[in-house]
Amino acid sequence: MNQTAPQSKISWQLLFTLLMFAFMYVPILILAVYSFNESRFSASWTGFSLKWYASLLQDSRLLSSLRDTLFVGCFAVSISAGLGTMMAVGLFKYRFPGKSLYRGMSYLPLIIPDIAIAVATLVFLVSIGLSRSIWTIIAAHIVFCLAYIAVVVSTRLSSLNPHLEEAALDLGATPTQAFIKVLLPELMPAILSGCLLAFVLSMDDLLISSFTAGEGANTLPMEIFSRVRTGVKPDINALSVVLILFSGVLAFTAEYLRYQSDRKKLS
């Protein structure tokens, strides 16, 4: 590793980038500061307090919506991880009639506006008479989770050394063995980082969840949205800080895994 990097001059691009980083982080930091404010009102600072964090833990409605969110995310992501990886591997390793059609299909959720997916799913469910529940949210989430996981895994596949698997086959491994022992470990970081990305997106989705949710199913973004419509209370600030830390850690882990695997690839 090059420890003595050449000192880069202070350029306008650097200043601009720092300014934009500030633009991204400052509102969140302000929010975080207010979450420790004693006062109910964000306009004045009356002292440091953790009471809003304490009140989160007693908010049973919030906790149950958190449980729904985690359930939806875990379920949708684990199904998507399997199917999405198969899709990416199938598209990468083989040439077959209709391939471009399959490929086009796999990217489809990425180019359709969320609201169209949401309305389509809702109207479809209503017209076939299926009642909405937490399972319909999961089905709708699988759609976009699949697309993201397939894209992340495909990107990784295209940068892999194709000779490794061939070598395994030449040395007498069966195709299944070659897949499990050679390809899958190489793909694991990408699969995990795709899963984390999909999970974060699923945890964050408001539109599709609120259209496809049925009686009793209430995800965290839906709960937050219904609360902030009438004004932001400090307990929501506190919740925001917790969530930002949580998804920040997830995001960091995902990127770290990808970075590690990229480095391995280069060496």
Place this chain on the structure above:
Amino acid sequence: MTVTPNLPTSLPPVRSSRAQPFSWKALQPYLLVSPQTIVLLLFLVLPIAAIIIVSFWNFNGYSMIPGFTLANYITVFTSKVTIATYLNTFKFTGIVWFICLLISYPIAYFLSFHVKTSKWQTILFLVCTVPFLTSNIIRMISWIPFLGREGLLNQALIGLNLTDQPIEMFLFSDFSVILAMVHLYALFMVAPIFNSMMRIDRALVSAAEDAGASPFQIQKEIILPLSASGIAIGTIFIITLVMGEFATVRLMGGGQVASVGNLIKNQIGSLQYPLAAANAVILLIITLILVSAILRVVDIRKEL
């Protein structure tokens, strides 16, 4: 991809899985790609087919009436309010896209060309990414204490004697909606541009420098054309995200600002499903036209 017909020619046989149609090997790719495709057919294509059909149905106060009518589309195209809502949505899409491009290009350029070690590139890119993976609603509402009537911005302006009374337009206006959208979506532009800039052969830039090209010429002749595919992907993301926007407009516009997403949400709320379906179909068609126009101009295949 074109399918080669089995013509009796003297050409060597094309290596293809078609050669042995019933072998396990020929079936293998389909076993791999079909599960996802079936799921998408069931949960995405079928529902879209359903809204296309339903958009031609009638409805009354509480239910949908199967049939064929163009009334929903006529309602959409003849209502001045609806047309204005569409135009407003396009306006947001255009402005947000443009600002995101202006912001993202220099950031991506800085990260890929000015930051020398790959370790720092990754770290800085991560710093960019983390806020974008946190909850959208939270990042939206994080602007409220800043922009509000008694917010920090107004307090600062009053403190600096730039204004004697709080400026109302910072929050619940087009301004706050656009600001929040740029804040939410800029990464979707930074990431693809950064990706394609990272693939630019650095030797090209050095060669151009040696040949005496000015920094502007290097941008115009080398970096901009070679990052076009990244810009195209970013543009597609922004278009799909902003066209269907609902929550930002609702929260940051405070009910003052209209968007198609909001319109559809309200129609769903009042059980006007066929009308909402017609609007969703129109929105979808417009988006797909824009996306295919972009794909026609820029070849993004090498990025995928």
